[in-house]
Amino acid sequence: MNGDQTPQESWQPIPLPLKLLSVVMVLWAVGSAMHLPNLFKSGLPLLGTFVYGRTAFLVALFFDFIEPGVFLYTLWNRRPWATNWAFFNIGLFILNGTVALFIVSDQLGLTQILGPNLVSMVMLAVIFWKQTYFVEAD
Numbered sequence: 001m002n003g004d005q006t007p008q009e010s011w012q013p014i015p016l017p018l019k020l021l022s023v024v025m026v027l028w029a030v031g032s033a034m035h036l037p038n039l040f041k042s043g044l045p046l047l048g049t050f051v052y053g054r055t056a057f058l059v060a061l062f063f064d065f066i067e068p069g070v071f072l073y074t075l076w077n078r079r080p081w082a083t084n085w086a087f088f089n090i091g092l093f094i095l096n097g098t099v100a101l102f103i104v105s106d107q108l109g110l111t112q113i114l115g116p117n118l119v120s121m122v123m124l125a126v127i128f129w130k131q132t133y134f135v136e137a138d
Contacts, residue, residue: 015133017126018075024123025068032064045100045108063093074134083131087124094120 014022039060043052046059067089074082097117105113 013133014075015130018130018133021123021126022072022075024119025072028119029064029068032060036060045096045104045113047096048099048103050104050107063089067093078134080134082134083127086127090120090124090127093117094124 036057039056040053043050044056044059045051046055051059067085071082071086071089073079074085094117097113097120100108101110101113101117
């Protein structure tokens with residue numbers, strides 16, 4: 001490798017806000033993993049209804065593990081489609097929370113709905129702000 005070549009895949013060129021976002025995503029996944037046993041009984045909202053058991057587990061698996069995992073992979077590898085992936089999936093999470101706010105907030109409470117929605121909006125804002133990191137990968 002020449003001295004003037006820099007690797008595309010590494011932690012170093014990632015902007016600090018995206019590094020912090022990565023840490024938040026990992027901490028979110030850890031918190032979700034600790035809550036997984038409760039999902040079978042308490043359930044979670046999915047577009048206006050409550051789902052329980054295996055369905056709740058699969059929804060949490062997608063939103064809290066698969067979606068952030070794919071985004072972190074695309075972040076590390078500077079995939080130009082990373083922002084589209086994040087906008088769609090985090091946007092879907094926000095839509096789900098917004099629907100829950102109007103339909104099932106009496107069962108969950110405002111804090112349990114607004115908290116994750118606000119964090120997700122901040123995540124989207126950071127990704128939008130730093131989207132040139134992914135565009136420059138082309």
